[in-house]
Structure formats: structure tokens, C-alpha cells
Amino acid sequence: MEKERTIFGTDELLIMSTGLVDRESYQSLYHLYQPVIGVKALALYQTLWSELKPGKMKSNYMSHSALCEMLEYSINELTDNLFRLEAIGLVRTYKTKDARLTQYVYQLRVPLAPHTFLNDGLLSSFLFYKVGEVRFKQLQGRFTIDPLPAGIVEVTKDFNEVFDVKGVNHRAFTQKNYEKPDRAKIEINYSFDMDIVKKLTNFPVGFFTKKLDETITKLAYVSQLDEETMAEMLKEYFVHEAYLPLSEQEKRDGCRQMVLQLKKKQTRHRKEKTVELEETKLGDLHDPAVMEAAHPHQYVSTLRKTPQLSKSDEQLVIELVDTLGLAPGVINALFYYCIEVKKQTRLNENYVLRIATSWKTAGYTNAKEALEQEASQDALIEKKQQKRENVQRTTVGSRRKPQQGEMPKWLEDEAKQQRSYDQARKKELESSVRRGEGMERINQSLSQLMNRKEVREAYESIRRRTLNHPGVIAFLNAHPELEEKAIEIGFTKLSEYAEQMDGKTFIEEQAVIPGHQPVLYVDLGQIAIRYEETVAHRQARRQKEMDRKFKSLFLPEEVREASFESFDWADDARKIALREAMRFVTGMKSKQKVNGLYLHGSFGVGKTYLLAAIANELKVADIETILVHAPGFVSEAKRKIRTESFDSFLTSFQHVPVLLIDDIGAEAISPWVRDELFGIILQYRMMHRLPTLYSSNFSGEELETHFSIDGSAQNKMKAQRLMQRISTTTTQIELKGENRRR
Incomplete structure (x- = not known):
């Protein structure tokens, strides 16, 4: 991208x-x-x-x-x-x-x-920042279905009170004949024990809920995961989040992303299970009984003639099973309907979900029912379409042609009169303009212009200069197949090239596209021109990209020269800090998931310098970083909060691959800074496993006290929540030594 x-x-x-x-x-x-x-x-x-x-x-x-x-x-x-x-x-x-x-x-x-x-947590947060708390609550109320007022009783008439059913044979209306099964529930024929998963993960009490258990069971069915594999994936994905107060929707969304991201990390047992499933031969793919018996993985991959299910198809299956609650047989029928009946080999997510939603509403419980009902619907639509196409209407003025019988004589005479008038009017217009008169005038004007001496001399001068240009001569000699007519047609391309080149040297001041020099080539027997980036421009752009990847905000310029080589590691504590910093950089270069660092210590011991050295190493490795001074960052955020640029400002700190926050704890703290600035950024980064590094004069316990503001119970709880986001994603290191700023 x-x-x-x-x-x-x-x-x-x-x-x-x-x-x-x-x-x-x-x-x-x-x-x-x-x-x-x-x-x-x-x-x-x-x-x-x-x-x-x-x-x-x-x-x-x-x-x-x-x-x-x-x-x-x-x-x-x-x-x-x-x-x-x-x-x-x-x-x-x-x-x-x-x-x-x-x-x-x-x-x-x-x-x-x-x-x-x-x-959506991110979208609603941005909306909150834009409109404020009062308007945000108004919007929530606007789109919330209000409950019925208190103190009312229902007085709706019953069916028997309105309609006379005395003479009706009640035996025809027994539930046994007409009751339909619960269509919202899907029966999954897959042995999966959530109790085993819970024991293996050992997550805190309250993490697993009934709905989350259902989601995990469905995901296990779709991706053919056993309990051990699912537990391994949950522990890896929710290594920190399991101990945070996540909403149920956040946990369910996380499970779905987990399956899509970590499906390649299979245990040997899962691989054997997958191979066994793939080796099972399916029967006739058009047979609804086969659709009912086959697992969606096996059926869809066989239908597509691929060895395994693509990521997009698997995501669709997860959506159909977990969100819409369709039965596996109906899901197989849906893919068959889209691919074989509708001939949609490249399935659009919205297209499939639109059909799936209508099937869900219709309450289809098996493949046969779904396909038969859709076939009858398609036939009805096609019949209406053909009927619409067969009805042809011809109008004269405002009168319509009768659909049966001959045209009345008065209407036929009027139609002939209209056609005669149209033909006469056409001839009159054609005779008023001589053929080719417009082009003759243009050619005459061009001829007069070219006959002017100064214009003719200027054109001949440009022509001689272009055709005598060394680069043009070399190009024409290299392409003897070009005919004279092709050279005349492509003369503007040759002139464009000659204007920007001094021999074979590119003239930057004459460039049509800055930093790009013209190159002539032949395309389908005609002269063409393209622009290629110069070496100097490429190097300058590369340096600019490297500088852009390391943004140092509100920090002194000397940190740009920081390096591991010049870091003073005189004592053991500083050696440990340097080793952990180098280990972090190595992990990032090899694209591993690594924890950040929390460097704390007294003034002037080199915390900022070491953060800057890490950022410089990542810059050379082409890894984008932002190193920001916390007090300056907070001041800038307050300045931008009422501007349109605040959204992009906040997003840049959420999405940057590596964020380094220097001197956290030195900022003027407030509930907004703690919860709506640091809280939102760090929550997003933790959820997406983006490392964050910190330096502070406070230890972890002291920083928590700083975030608790007035020490009230509510502020203490919020401070603990924020510190959880920091402590669970970093390794704490204390730097000691003398103040090097003196």
C-alpha cells in the first residue's frame, strides 16, 4: 500500500x-x-x-x-x-x-x-471529541429505542375478540402441524468443551461469558480448532487484555480477529485434522444433502477448486456463523447460490451479507429449502422482467399506441404527417450548412497563421533545434523503423524532450515534473515519452522519508545525534538498560512482538538520550517512530482540541509503529489528559500490540499516584487502569548515576 x-x-x-x-x-x-x-x-x-x-x-x-x-x-x-x-x-x-x-x-x-x-469505540470517541458530551448524549438518545412509559397497561385486542372463529375447525390449527423450529439457533455437530479451554487459559473470573463461550465455540467449528489450540491462541492474543475491563463486544471482536490472524500457527493435531478433512471426498456439490453434511471449509474450498479456504471466504463464513447465526448447510447453499447460480466468482462482502440477511429473515433452516425458495423467487423476477421487456409502447404526441388491433386511421394520418414534417425539417437544416464548411474555415485560419513570416520562422527554428538535438538524433538512429509520418506526429514529444535536456544532461529548471527526467521510447510504432525519477531526487526523497519516520516533537535538537555507541554504560544498571534497548531494536527489526520499556530514574541520568538512540536505530531500519516530550505533547493537544486537525493529531500517535514518550509524569495532569488523551492512545496501542516506550522521573508506583490527582477513590481506580496499560506492556528499568546536565 x-x-x-x-x-x-x-x-x-x-x-x-x-x-x-x-x-x-x-x-x-x-x-x-x-x-x-x-x-x-x-x-x-x-x-x-x-x-x-x-x-x-x-x-x-x-x-x-x-x-x-x-x-x-x-x-x-x-x-x-x-x-x-x-x-x-x-x-x-x-x-x-x-x-x-x-x-x-x-x-x-x-x-x-x-x-x-x-x-464502534474509535468512531464514537472521535464523535465525542467533536460534538461534546451534551450533544453526544443527545445523539445516543436519538438512535435509542425508548422504553414504554411507566404506569400503562396493554389493551390490545386479541384475535378471537375481533374475528369470528366459532365455525372454524380448530383441529386444523394444532401446534404440531404448524409450529416451526427455533430458527435463530444453529445446531453445530462439533465436539468442543469450553471447560477445557477455561482451565488451560486460567483467565480471571468474569472474562468468559455465555455469549463469548458461544462465539468461541462457533469460531472453533468454523476454523476446525481443538481445545488446546484455541486455548493457546487465546493466551497469546489476550495476554494483557484479559486483565482489563473489556466489554463483551470487544472480546468477541478480538476472538474473531485472533482466528483470522493466528490461524497459521497450528498444532500438529490441527494439521492432521485438516488433512483428514481435506482427504474426505465429497459427492455431488449440487446435491442439498451434500451441503447439509459437509463442513463449510471443505465444501466452499471444493466448490472453488482450491486446496484450502481463502482468508476472505473464511472471514465471510465466520460472519455468517457468529453474527447471523446461519446453519452450516444454509451457508454452503449460500456460497453455491452466489457462485454457481449467480455466477459471482469474486464475492463482494456486502453482496453476500445482503443475501444472507434476507435468508435469515425468511427463516431458512436447510439447504434444500433455501435453494428451492430462491429458485422460485428468481423465476418470478425473471418472468416479470420478460413481461416488462415484451410490453413495447410507441407514442405520438401524448397518445399511446393500442396494444391490440390495427391503428385508427386518424392516428395513422397524424403519424405520417409528423414523419413528413421531420424529414422536411432535416433537409432544410442540411441545406443551410455546406458540407465541410466548419473544417474549411479552421484549415483556412491555420494556413493564414502559418503564412505569417514570424510564425513560420519560429516554427522552423524550433524544428531545426529539436531535430539537431543530440538526444533526439541518438533516439531516431536507434529506431530506424520510425516512418516520416510517425516522426511528424510525434514531433511535440521530441520537442518536449529537447527542451528539458542539454545534450544528455537533465536541466532541472526546465523540468515538466520536478525531479523526473524525460525518456523517449516507441509504443506501437509511435513516439512516446515517459518520466523517470532522477538519482538525486530519489536520494533526497529517501532522506526525507527517513526523517519523516523519526519525528522528534518538543525535544532538543541534540537528541537527533544520540546513538548506542556514545551511551555511557559505566555501571551494571546502565549496562542492563542498554542491553534491553538493543534487544528491543533487534526484536523490532525481525518483526517480533516485543514489549516496550519504562525507563525511570533521577534527573540527567540519560533516559531521554537512550530513548533517542533507540529511535535513531529504528529510523535506520526504516521503522517509523515518534519521540515526544510529554509536557509539550499535552500542551499541543489542548491547543488542537477545538480544531479539525485534532483527529489526525491523535490518530498519528495511536497508529505509529513505535511511540516513545519522554518525561511522562512531568505534564500538568487532569482527568481529560489521563482518560481522554493518554487513556485512548494507550488503549488503542495495547489492543493492536504496538509497542510504547517511556521515560520518567517517577517509578511505576509514583506515576500511579501522579495520575490519581486528588487521591479520591474514583481517580485512584482510573489511575490504576491507566497504569495497567503501561505496566503490562513494558519492562521497567531503573537508570542510576550522576546528573550529566551539570
């Missing part, structure tokens, strides 16, 4: 959509998305939707400059707001691989439903 993108006005774009925006989506868009992305980004999103062709899911090709004119945006404003839409998931952007022609495809995504948006 590219890290930098520059959009030019001449770049073409195509807009496509994955679905339609309904009323609920509009509610979510205006009330929830707009405060986060801003009015301009929302206007861009709506404009992209408006460019879709009527009745179609895509637009015509257009340029970015045309889009800018519609919105009255500069190209930079357009790019910034497009990135906002991409970041929040409303737009997915694709780019052509051909370097000679840059085209973008913008795939519009339907907004999340309000309850999904508000249940």
Missing part, C-alpha cells in the same frame, strides 16, 4: 458503488459522520454519489479538475477531504498500475447504521 499519493487535476477518475444509501444511512451520514469528517468532505461524498449514472452503479470517466470545479475546491482541498472519506471507510480508492496513464477508481461505501457507528 502506497504511503504517499499526489493527485493531479488531469488524472482521470471513475466512481463506482457497492450499494444504495437508504434513509437510515442518511440519518447516520448527517448526524454522526458529518461532525467527524466535516461539511466539505460530506459535500464531496454526496457529489460523488450524484455523478453515478441513473440506474447504474458507476459513473463516466472524468478529471479531478472537473470535480474541483463542481465543488469550488482546490486540488489540495479535494485530496484532503478525499483522504478523510477513505480513513472513515466511506470511500475505497484504487489506482491503475500503468505509470503512463494515471486513473483512479473511487468505490463508494454505504455508511454504517447508527447503532453500529455508536458501538
Whole structure:
């Protein structure tokens, strides 16, 4: 995935959509998305939707400059707001691989439903920052179904009170004949004992709940995991989070991500089980009985003729089993319906889930029922479509042609009269304009222009200078197959090349694209030109990227020169600190999951210097880092809190691969700084296993006292929660020695 993108006005774009925006989506868009992305980004999103062709899911090709004119945006404003839409998931952007022609495809995504948006921890947190507590609670209330008022009783009429059922044969309405089974429950024929998992993980009491047990059992079924493997994965994934107050939804989402991320780490028992499953031959894949008997892994991979299930298909199966609660046989039928009946080999997640939701609503319990009902529905839709196509209507003026019998004479005479008038009018217009008159005028104007002496001399001068250019001569000699006509057609390309090259030396001041020199080549018998990055520009860009990967905020410039070689390791404590720092860097270079460091000690013992040395080593290894001074960071956050840039400011500290916080504990602490700044950043980094390193004059216990502010019971609890995020993800090291700042 590219890290930098520059959009030019001449770049073409195509807009496509994955679905339609309904009323609920509009509610979510205006009330929830707009405060986060801003009015301009929302206007861009709506404009992209408006460019879709009527009745179609895509637009015509257009340029970015045309889009800018519609919105009255500069190209930079357009790019910034497009990135906002991409970041929040409303737009997915694709780019052509051909370097000679840059085209973008913008795939519009339907907004999340309000309850999904508000249940997302990250999105709801950003919304809270944007609108404030009062407005946030109002929005929560807007999208919450209110309970019935107190002090009321139900007076709804019963069926028997309204309808006369005295003469009805009641035996026809027994539950035995008409009662349907509980369609929300799926029977999983898979032996899995959650008690074994709980014993092996030894997580704190309260971590496992009934719903979490159900999710884990379903995930074990989908991915064919035994109890030992599932316990190993849970212990690895929730090594720290199991001891934190996570919501049930966070734990369930974590389990699903765990299965998708750690499925490759299989035990020998699981591998043998998988091989045994793959070797089992399936019968006729069109047979609903086979769909009912087969495991989704085996059936879908066999249907796709692949040795194993792809990650996207497995994610779909997990969604269908865990979220929608479809039975395995119905899931197999769903994949068969999409791939074999609808011929959709590349399954779109929204497409499959839309069909799955309708099947869930219809209450299908087995493959045969689902396929038969869908076949009858498809046949009905096709019949209506054919009927619609067969009904052809011809109109003259405002009158419709009768569907049966001959046309009335008065209507036939009127139609003939209309056709005669149209033909006469066409001939009149054609006779008023002489053929080729427009082109003759243009050619005449060009001929007059070229006959002017100064213009002709200037053109001949450019032509001689271009064709006598050493680079052009060398190119034409290397391609003797080029005909004179091809040279004339490609003369503008030759001139463009000659204007930027002094012999074979690139003239940077004349560059069409800064830092890129022109290169002539032949494409399908015609002269073409492309631009390649110069060595100097590549080196400068590389250095800029390295500098960008190490951001030092609110710290003195001398830390940029810090290194392990110049670190003073005179005593054992400093040797331990240096060894742990080097071990951390080595682990990051080898892409291992490593804990961060918490360096504490008195003033001037080298804590900041060692953090800077770590950051410099990671910079050389091309690992992005941010080293920030805690008091300056807090001041900057307070300054940005009421600006649009606060979101990106906060996100950069959440997402950076390695974050180093210097002098934590020296900042002016408040509940907002502790809970809404440090708390949100460190929670996100802990959940995504992104290492964070700290330096402080406080030990862990002293820092907890600092975070407790006034020492009240509530503040103490919140301080302990934050310290859990620090202590469980770091190795604490004390640095001793004399103050080197004196």
C-alpha cells in the first residue's frame, strides 16, 4: 500500500458503488459522520454519489479538475477531504498500475447504521471529541429505542375478540402441524468443551461469558480448532487484555480477529485434522444433502477448486456463523447460490451479507429449502422482467399506441404527417450548412497563421533545434523503423524532450515534473515519452522519508545525534538498560512482538538520550517512530482540541509503529489528559500490540499516584487502569548515576 499519493487535476477518475444509501444511512451520514469528517468532505461524498449514472452503479470517466470545479475546491482541498472519506471507510480508492496513464477508481461505501457507528469505540470517541458530551448524549438518545412509559397497561385486542372463529375447525390449527423450529439457533455437530479451554487459559473470573463461550465455540467449528489450540491462541492474543475491563463486544471482536490472524500457527493435531478433512471426498456439490453434511471449509474450498479456504471466504463464513447465526448447510447453499447460480466468482462482502440477511429473515433452516425458495423467487423476477421487456409502447404526441388491433386511421394520418414534417425539417437544416464548411474555415485560419513570416520562422527554428538535438538524433538512429509520418506526429514529444535536456544532461529548471527526467521510447510504432525519477531526487526523497519516520516533537535538537555507541554504560544498571534497548531494536527489526520499556530514574541520568538512540536505530531500519516530550505533547493537544486537525493529531500517535514518550509524569495532569488523551492512545496501542516506550522521573508506583490527582477513590481506580496499560506492556528499568546536565 502506497504511503504517499499526489493527485493531479488531469488524472482521470471513475466512481463506482457497492450499494444504495437508504434513509437510515442518511440519518447516520448527517448526524454522526458529518461532525467527524466535516461539511466539505460530506459535500464531496454526496457529489460523488450524484455523478453515478441513473440506474447504474458507476459513473463516466472524468478529471479531478472537473470535480474541483463542481465543488469550488482546490486540488489540495479535494485530496484532503478525499483522504478523510477513505480513513472513515466511506470511500475505497484504487489506482491503475500503468505509470503512463494515471486513473483512479473511487468505490463508494454505504455508511454504517447508527447503532453500529455508536458501538464502534474509535468512531464514537472521535464523535465525542467533536460534538461534546451534551450533544453526544443527545445523539445516543436519538438512535435509542425508548422504553414504554411507566404506569400503562396493554389493551390490545386479541384475535378471537375481533374475528369470528366459532365455525372454524380448530383441529386444523394444532401446534404440531404448524409450529416451526427455533430458527435463530444453529445446531453445530462439533465436539468442543469450553471447560477445557477455561482451565488451560486460567483467565480471571468474569472474562468468559455465555455469549463469548458461544462465539468461541462457533469460531472453533468454523476454523476446525481443538481445545488446546484455541486455548493457546487465546493466551497469546489476550495476554494483557484479559486483565482489563473489556466489554463483551470487544472480546468477541478480538476472538474473531485472533482466528483470522493466528490461524497459521497450528498444532500438529490441527494439521492432521485438516488433512483428514481435506482427504474426505465429497459427492455431488449440487446435491442439498451434500451441503447439509459437509463442513463449510471443505465444501466452499471444493466448490472453488482450491486446496484450502481463502482468508476472505473464511472471514465471510465466520460472519455468517457468529453474527447471523446461519446453519452450516444454509451457508454452503449460500456460497453455491452466489457462485454457481449467480455466477459471482469474486464475492463482494456486502453482496453476500445482503443475501444472507434476507435468508435469515425468511427463516431458512436447510439447504434444500433455501435453494428451492430462491429458485422460485428468481423465476418470478425473471418472468416479470420478460413481461416488462415484451410490453413495447410507441407514442405520438401524448397518445399511446393500442396494444391490440390495427391503428385508427386518424392516428395513422397524424403519424405520417409528423414523419413528413421531420424529414422536411432535416433537409432544410442540411441545406443551410455546406458540407465541410466548419473544417474549411479552421484549415483556412491555420494556413493564414502559418503564412505569417514570424510564425513560420519560429516554427522552423524550433524544428531545426529539436531535430539537431543530440538526444533526439541518438533516439531516431536507434529506431530506424520510425516512418516520416510517425516522426511528424510525434514531433511535440521530441520537442518536449529537447527542451528539458542539454545534450544528455537533465536541466532541472526546465523540468515538466520536478525531479523526473524525460525518456523517449516507441509504443506501437509511435513516439512516446515517459518520466523517470532522477538519482538525486530519489536520494533526497529517501532522506526525507527517513526523517519523516523519526519525528522528534518538543525535544532538543541534540537528541537527533544520540546513538548506542556514545551511551555511557559505566555501571551494571546502565549496562542492563542498554542491553534491553538493543534487544528491543533487534526484536523490532525481525518483526517480533516485543514489549516496550519504562525507563525511570533521577534527573540527567540519560533516559531521554537512550530513548533517542533507540529511535535513531529504528529510523535506520526504516521503522517509523515518534519521540515526544510529554509536557509539550499535552500542551499541543489542548491547543488542537477545538480544531479539525485534532483527529489526525491523535490518530498519528495511536497508529505509529513505535511511540516513545519522554518525561511522562512531568505534564500538568487532569482527568481529560489521563482518560481522554493518554487513556485512548494507550488503549488503542495495547489492543493492536504496538509497542510504547517511556521515560520518567517517577517509578511505576509514583506515576500511579501522579495520575490519581486528588487521591479520591474514583481517580485512584482510573489511575490504576491507566497504569495497567503501561505496566503490562513494558519492562521497567531503573537508570542510576550522576546528573550529566551539570
